[in-house]
Amino acid sequence: MRQLRESTDAQALGLAVGRRRVRGLRREELGELAGMSADYVRRLEQGRSHPSAGVVNAIARALRVGRGEYERLCALAGYAAADGQVPTEIGPGAMRLLERFSDTPMFVSDAAMNLVAVNNAFLALGHWDLTGDPWEWNVAWRTFCDPFDGFKQSSADATDHEAVLVARLKAAVLRYPTDTSLAALVDEMRTRSGLFDILWRTPRPVAAYESSAAFVHPDGDAVTLVGNLLAIPGDDLAALMLTAAPRSTDAARLAELVDAAGEPSIIRVGQPGPG
Template sequence: MDRSDFGAAVRHLRESTDPAAVGLPVVSRRVSGLRREELGELAGMSADYVRRLEQGRSHPSAGVVKAIARALGAGRADYERLSALAGYAAADGQVPTDLGPGATRLLERFADTPMIVTDAAMNLVAVNSAFLALEHWDRTGERWEWNVAWRAFCHPFAAFQQSATDARSHEAVLVAQLRAARLRYPADASLAALVDEMRSRSRRFDTLWRAPRPVAAYESSATFTQSDGDSLTLVGNLIALPGDDLAAVMLTAAPGSRDAARLVEVVGAADGRAVVKVGQTGPG
C-alpha cells in the first residue's frame, strides 16, 4: 500500500465535500470543502491524525477508513476506493449491480441515442431500445455472454467491426476497467472467475493483463452491420457514473453525416422503451 495515495484521496474528498451536505452550517469560507478539524470531529478523530493520514505518515485501520467515508458522506465507489488504497476489502467486496437513479435518468433522457450501462466488471446492467435496434448483440448461451470485455476478447460480435487502431484503444479501456474493478472488489468471486477464464481463453487478454497498455482516450469507433446488409459507423464514449460505480457507453454519429441519417432511421424503427434491464436471461 502507498500511504501517500490514500492520503491524497482523503484530502481530495475532504476538499470536494459540501459542508451543508454533511450537516455543517453554511458560513463564509476561504477554501472549499471541509477543514481537517471538521472532518476529524465528524469521524471521531483528531485533526492532527487527519493531517498525518493525508500526509501519508499513518496507516489507517479498516474502521478508520469506514469512519472517514461515513463522515464525508462518500458514495459506495469512493468508499471502495479508499478501502482498496488502504489495503482492505470493503464491507462486502462485491461489485454492485443495481441500476441507480442517475443511470436510469441518463437512459431516459437520451432515448434516441444508443446507450448501454455496465457495472464495474463490464457486465451489462441495462440498455435502451436504440441500442437494441443496432441488432449486433447476438446470444452465445455462455455464462459471460452479457459481459462487454468477455465478448470483445473471447466471442467477438460478427456485426461489430473496428479498425486495428480503434480495437487497440477499445481493448486498453476494457483491461483498465477490469483491473480497476479487481482492485476495488478483491473478494468478488464472480469477477475473479471472469478474469481467470479470460486469461486462459484469450492469449491477447492475458498479455494485456500482464502488461496493460496506457489508455489514451475513453472512446473508439466501430461499424455496425444491420440485418438488411446496411451499416453505420458510430463513436462510443465511456462515461463514469461514480455514485453507483456504473459506467455508460453512448454511441453517436458525426453530425450531418450519412451515418447520422441512417442512425435516425434505425432508432426510429425501435419500440421506444427507454430502459431495458439486462441479465443472464437477456433483455426484459
C-alpha cells in the same frame, strides 16, 4: 482525506455554520463525528499515521462520502472496500442519461464490463445476439472470446477498444479483489483467449476512450458509429454512447433503425428474469 474534509458541507451534516475561517469541516468537527481526536486527524492527513480499516469506515461515514470516494479512501489506506463486490445497481444519474438520449444507442455497464441496462436504440442495431453463455452480456468476453458477427472494426480501432477493456478489467480486479465472479471471468478469458492473456500480462497504453465500428444489421445494411465511454463515478458505472457523423448517410440510417424500434424504453439486462 483533507480534500474530502474541506469539500464537505458542514450544514448538510447538521453542524453550525456561522462565520468560518476554513472551508468545509474543521479537524475537530471531523474528529468528533468519527470518534477520534483532532490531532489524530491531523496525523492522518499528513501521512504520519496509518489508519485501520475501522478508522477508514468511520471517516467515510462521518463525511457521508459516495461509493467512489469510499473505495478511493480504502485504496489509499491499502484496504479493499468493505463488501469487495462489483456494484451493479443503476443509479439516477445513469438512468437520466438513458432517458434523455433515447435516440442515441447507449448502454450502461458495471466496472467488470457487464451490461446493466440498455436503451432500445442500442438493441435496434441488431448485432448483440444472445448465445446462452453465462457472460453473454459482458463486453470484454464478447470481444475476446465470443465476438459478434455484426460488429466490424479496423485494426487500429480494435487495438484501442481492446486496450480500454483490459485496462478497465485490471482496475476492477484491484478495486474488488474478493469478487469471485470477476476473478472467474478473468481466469476463463485468459484460458480461452491468447490475445487477452498477452494483453493482461503486458497491457497496451490506452490511447483514447473511443473507437469506431461498423454495425451490420440482420437486414444486411451497416451503419458506422463512434463509441465514447463516459464514467459515472459515484456508482462505479460507465455509459457507452454510439453516434454517427452529423448529416451523414450513417446518421440517416441510424435514425431509420431507431424509428423502427418503436417507443423509447430502457431495458435491464444481464440478470435472470424479465428485468
